[in-house]
Amino acid sequence: MSLFEGRDLVCLRGGRAVFSGLSFGLPAGGAMLLTGPNGSGKSSLLRLLAGLIRPAGGELLWDGAPVLGALDEHRERVAFLGHLDAVKPVLTLRENLAFWAGLGGAASARIEAALARFSLTDLAEVPARLLSAGQKRRLALARLPLTAAPLWLLDEPTVGLDRASATALAEAIAAHRAQGGRVIVATHQVLELAEAQTLSLGDYPGEGVLLEYVW
Amino acid sequence: MTAWLTLVGRDLRLALRQQADAAMIVVFFVLTAGIFPFGVGPEPNLLARIGPGVIWVTALLAVLLSLERVFLVDYEDGSLELLVLGPLPMELVVLAKVLAHWLTTGLPLIVAAPVIALLYNLDPAALPVLLLSMLLGTPVLSLLGAVGAGLILGARRGGVLIPLLVLPLTIPVLIFGVAAVDAALADLGARPYLLILGAMLLASLALTPWAAAAALRQAVE
Known part of the structure; x- marks a missing residue:
């Protein structure tokens, strides 16, 4: 069975263990919600799963194959949405999306579909500097379905979104999962995800493992 | 290849939409070069003598001034981590950004250089050599600068740090760039100097992308 798996993951940031002994398994089409108080390592875990930072211990497996030995390969599976929107203010919305689509070799039809999904079609020719914070977030979200990346990693995707946009996001996630895609979301807000597992980072405290891993 | 050109194209488009940034570099170049005669006096022979050196040094300073922007904007708005992913x-990301940087700073400087040469009463016969030396030398400055620009990401006051990191590395380019023009002025043949500049370009083309890429990966960690 195909599984995106983490075993006994440990994450060190600045010499301090953020979490330790963290394990999970996410099947194709699955969704996972990351919860936990501020500073419990939700963002760190997402960056770790994206391959931006390396775990200090434990292993990551994609369909049984180790991820950490082939990080370049893994990074191409990932569509990542961080705290920052990566929007260029002087480019129009369509140009912003066209760049990321061109980089990933995606067809231009996907750009129109992505704009439509997040109700940005009317704004397509507007320079992104004129957008509100919520609209910028929608533009960042519209980047996700551009490529066929099977793993979506979303860090607080609903920040600044109105109710209709949050629904559009839930629909986009559902469509992605219907095609066998996986989603991992870190959020404080309520996001309607059918049959989602929940991983509470508060259950994997980092304290106490510091010395063991530093020495 | 398409993806690479997409990145170059986006950076050029961004520079084109923010023309003031590129124009400022050229204006800085012309102004600083134009200020020297006020300091050393308007004696034509002296100006013709120091002309090549002044042009090269001010071009170098102008490039340094523009380096901070190479990766910083992408780093701050989150584009850099997406480029890493x-x-x-x-x-190749580094090479694309360096090419776009050179096209929007190095090339305009080369276009502006004949104006300064005229100002310094430089022998027109040496002008082709000056432009050729800049054509070979300024890409080296962009390449070396990219390493510095990558290393300062996440540091406070990075813009001040870049010259400290990059300036010492650029001295050979300065030496051989000026020497090429001086040789042409003395009818000694500038070819060896230009060949050395070409060698520097090839060496930095082969080595700096790795160093800068490592710095960028470190920055998004």
Whole structure:
């Protein structure tokens, strides 16, 4: 069975263990919600799963194959949405999306579909500097379905979104999962995800493992 | 290849939409070069003598001034981590950004250089050599600068740090760039100096992308 798996993951940031002994398994089409108080390592875990930072211990497996030995390969599976929107203010919305689509070799039809999904079609020719914070977030979200990346990693995707946009996001996630895609979301807000597992980072405290891993 | 050109194209488009940034570099170049005669006096022979050196040094300073922007904007708005996750190897990302940087700073400086040469009463016969030496030398400055620009990401006051990191590395380019023009002025043949500049370009083209890419990966960690 195909599984995106983490075993006994440990994450060190600045010499301090953020979490330790963290394990999970996410099947194709699955969704996972990351919860936990501020500073419990939700963002760190997402960056770790994206391959931006390396775990200090434990292993990551994609369909049984180790991820950490082939990080370049893994990074191409990932569509990542961080705290920052990566929007260029002087480019129009369509140009912003066209760049990321061109980089990933995606067809231009996907750009129109992505704009439509997040109700940005009317704004397509507007320079992104004129957008509100919520609209910028929608533009960042519209980047996700551009490529066929099977793993979506979303860090607080609903920040600044109105109710209709949050629904559009839930629909986009559902469509992605219907095609066998996986989603991992870190959020404080309520996001309607059918049959989602929940991983509470508060259950994997980092304290106490510091010395063991530093020495 | 398409992805690479997409990145170059986006950076050029960004520079084109923010023309003031590129124009400022050229204006800085012309102004600083124009200020020297006020300091050393308007004696034509002296100006013709120091002309090549002044042009090269001010061009170098102008490039340094523009380096901070190379990766910083992408780093601050989150584009850089997406580029790291993207399909392009980081070394190629660096090369694309360096090419766009050179096209928007090095090339305009070369276009402006004849104006300064005229100002300094430089022998027109040496002008082709001056432009050729800049054509070979300024890309080296962009390449070396990219390493510095990558290393300062995440540091406070990075813009001040870049010259400290990059300036010492650029001295050979300065020496051979000026020597080429001086040789042409003395009818000694500038070819060896230009060949050395060409060698520097090839060496930095081969080595700096790896260094800068490592710095960028470190920055997004």
